[in-house]
Amino acid sequence: MSRIHPVQLIKREPIVPKLEPKPESDTKPKLEITTTILRPSVPATDRLSAWKTPFALESDAELLSSLPLNLSSSLKDNLVKALAPSTRSAYGAGIRRFTEFCDKHNISEEARMPASKYLLASFVTEQAGSCSASCIKNWMSGLKAWHEINSAPWNGEDRLVQLSRSLKGTSFSRPKRPPITRDQLTLLRRRINIAEGKDAAFWALATTAFWGCRRLGEITIPKPDGFNTQFHVQKTAVSFTHGSSARPPSISFDIPWTKTTKEKGGKVVLTARDDDLCPVTALLNHILVNHKVPPDHALFSYMDNSQNRTIPPTKSKFLEFCNSNIPSNQDKILGHSFRIGGSVELLLAGVPPEVVALIGGWTSSAFLLYWHKLEEIIPLHFRSRLNSLPTSEPHRSQLPSRTSSSFP
DSSP, X not given: OXXXXXXXXXXXXOOOXXXXXXXXXXXXXXXXXXXXXXXXXXXXXXXXXXXXXXXXXXXXXXXXXXXXXXXXXXXXXXXXXXXXXXXXXXXHXXXXXXXXXXXXXXXXXXXXXXXXXHHHHHHHHHHTTTSOHHHHXXXXXXXXXXXXXXTOOOOTTSHHHHHXXXXXXXXXXXXXXXXXXXXXXXXXXXXXXXXXXXHHHHHHHHHHHHHTTOOHHHHSBSSTTOOOTTTSOBGGGOEEEOOOSSSOOXXXXXXXXXXXXXXXXXXXXXXXXXXXXXXXXXXXXXXXXTTXXXXXXXXXXXXXXXXXXXXXXXXXXXXXXXXTTSOTTSOOXXXXXXXXXXXXXXXXXXXXXXXXXXXXXXXXXGGGGGOOOHHHHHHHHHHHHHXXXXXXXXXSOOOXXXXXXXXO
């Protein structure tokens, strides 16, 4: 298969005008963080290194007594930067929740690090009524990393804490996050104008996330100034492959970092479709419309022609864009809606589960948790598997010739 630059193959498609005005989106108020000497007001991504305890201060002093300032600073920085920004942000949220818990119960600064098994077990138990299991797991991972970076003993593996964690889901279970449906995606397409930079970029992002079953964090950036080639996809990463009689055209690009594979990254492969939801057409159109975006910028960046500047594709702006273009009486589109919706659509189309897992970059059976419409998916694939069995006599199911009324 030969590969050429996507712009050379772009076909101009008819521009669909906006049919309805875009409603205003809701904004959520941000929680305030109490500022102290030990806990300065910093972004969540910086709390691992910026938030201190008396133990952490002693650890810093010991490090400085052993190494020159430049080496000790470099060591701490590298430990933190080894984590993806999204991971640091999630861990920072856990540190904040733990701090709020300690403030609420008047836990001394000295007792917060190293946190005793009793303190950690109490923290987990109190959160059980309002947080999901995965949420508490992330918070505890954040506390563990915070302890490790400050060379503090970690008591989170103690049996008492583990027992508390095993009970955390009994009183709270987060409702399943709704998938974006094919109908919603079609409606989104009708309400935007893909001749405009932002609409073209976000439409390409939407179809990529949907048909590629990707996490939004893998193809967006966390904040306007948060683009980092170590974690985020560049425009130059895109590669187009010609189709043939045996296979349709496709586009692929490598992701530098994923939640599960870390620095090993992953690959996105998008296959052309003969409808308005084609991700290949959407991505080629985005590249053409936003051709002024420099090649070393984020893949789904777009041009703001009114100010002649490049706008990076942040996750929050993308979700705001999507929700402003669907009726208010429909389920709100969330971060995992595209990943869930795409996997459901592929499964309903008869794509084998193992292929769906490969498309979405799942490395385990964890993607089964995202399945919706089980009443349709399971019979479909069960029938497919039965049809693939040999039809020889030993493999056929024999129904009894007698009716149920003749059973003893």
